[in-house]
Amino acid sequence: MAKVSVIVPVYNDEQYLADCVDSILRQSYQDIELILVDDGSTDDSPQICENYRERDARVRVLHKVNGGVGSSRNAGLAMATGDYILFVDNDDWLVDDHIEQLYRHLTDNDADIAVANYTEFRMADQAYRIWINDGDYYEKNYSIQEWFQQQYRSNYYNMSQVFTVPWCKLYKRSLFKHIAYPIDKPVEDDLTSWKVYLLANKVAYFNAAIYFHRILASSVTARGKQTAVFPxxxxxxxxxxxxxxxxxxxxxxxxxxxxxxxxxxxxxxxxxxxxxxxxxxxxxxxxxxxxxxxxxxx
Incomplete structure (x- = not known):
């Protein structure tokens, strides 16, 4: 099996980090390296990372000076040795066959990127925000020009957000050869994800929610700074x-x-x-x- 490098930027997330890491380590697809990039955390997150490294040989840890999530993604990419790249935010979690489903769709369709959808969990009201039901499932291969037409379809299964975020996707590692995430921006994904797509030839999408994205009150989206969310x-x-x-x-x-x-x-x-x-x-x-x-x- 091909190795998947799972990159998790970590910053002051002692409350939810274990849920995230456990969901990665129990994946049905086991040929992974989990790269935890501690971005200068001041809580117990660094020790949690070290505990996982001692427990599982697939876990690698980097402790670095705080530089933001973009710098953490860059550091994780520099460490990656896998054939494929997967990003996970440190307070999110995956369904148990998340990687297996993405890998199967990517390889079966000879694609460069496999993409799925997700579900939000809003901490403020302890509620899930769901926009996909079982009957909504479909699969489609997109050329890159076709895929770019999805980025403003916010009312169609939240595809605008799916297009923009770096997670809930499996990428060929070669796509990141010349990619660097900005390190001086509060939101780095809208400035970067589309550049990765332009180096690919095909995107394999399947309309299933296989990722849980936690919305915290402290997130940029929750704070509502629109120029940061939409640069x-x-x-x-x-x-x-x-x-x-x-x-x-x-x-x-x-x-x-x-x-x-x-x-x-x-x-x-x-x-x-x-x-x-x-x-x-x-x-x-x-x-x-x-x-x-x-x-x-x-």
């Missing part, structure tokens, strides 16, 4: 590259306008005059040329 620079980068390679950019153009509006509103709320004026200037330019286009068509 405009991600869309700017995608527009530049997708235009060069001939992909349909109509969704990206719409997303740019939406995120520009978010930047304007956040800057106004934060009292950031320079960012607000920059967003207003770009909005005015877009409106000016839209008006010219409308008058020309009339």
């Amino acid at each position: 405009i620079e991600a869309v700017v980068d995608r527009l530049a590259l997708l235009t060069q390679i001939g992909f349909d950019t109509s969704n990206e153009i719409k997303a740019y306008r939406q995120r520009l509006s978010i930047c304007r509103n956040e800057a106004l709320k934060d009292g950031d005059y320079v960012k607000y004026q920059d967003a207003m200037q770009k909005t005015a330019i877009l409106q000016h040329y839209q008006q010219i286009k409308t008058e020309t068509e009339d």
Whole structure:
């Protein structure tokens, strides 16, 4: 069997870390190395990591100076020796055949990435948020151009989030040869995941929830900082590259306008005059040329 490197960035998660690690070690697919990257934790997380290393030879641990989740992913990738990469957040957990299902779909379909869906568990109200039932199951292979059309389908099985997050996916390790996650951003996935896809040829998707994602009150999403969750620079980068390679950019153009509006509103709320004026200037330019286009068509 091919080895799967499972990378878990760890930071101050003594309460839920054991649930996460146990769900990985009891996987039906056993040929794994579990890389726990302790990002300068100040609670009991480092000792929990060491306890697992002593208990299971498949566990490797790195203790590093705090640098954020992006730096932890980069460190884990540098340590990985497996044929495939799987990311898991330190407070999430997997169904028992999570890796086996992803591996089977990837190899059976000769794909570069296998992707599944997930279920949220919201700590604030101790409730699961479920959007997939048994009757919703389907399988589909996507070309990369087709896969990019899924990223803004938020009302279709939450596919927008599925597209963006690094977890709930099995990747060929070769896809990460030139990938580095940003280390100075509160949310790194929207800035990176799409670049990994562009180095692949096929995505094998199956519509089953095989991952549990815990939403904490302290998460960026829960805190509601919209410019962090929806960074405009991600869309700017995608527009530049997708235009060069001939992909349909109509969704990206719409997303740019939406995120520009978010930047304007956040800057106004934060009292950031320079960012607000920059967003207003770009909005005015877009409106000016839209008006010219409308008058020309009339």
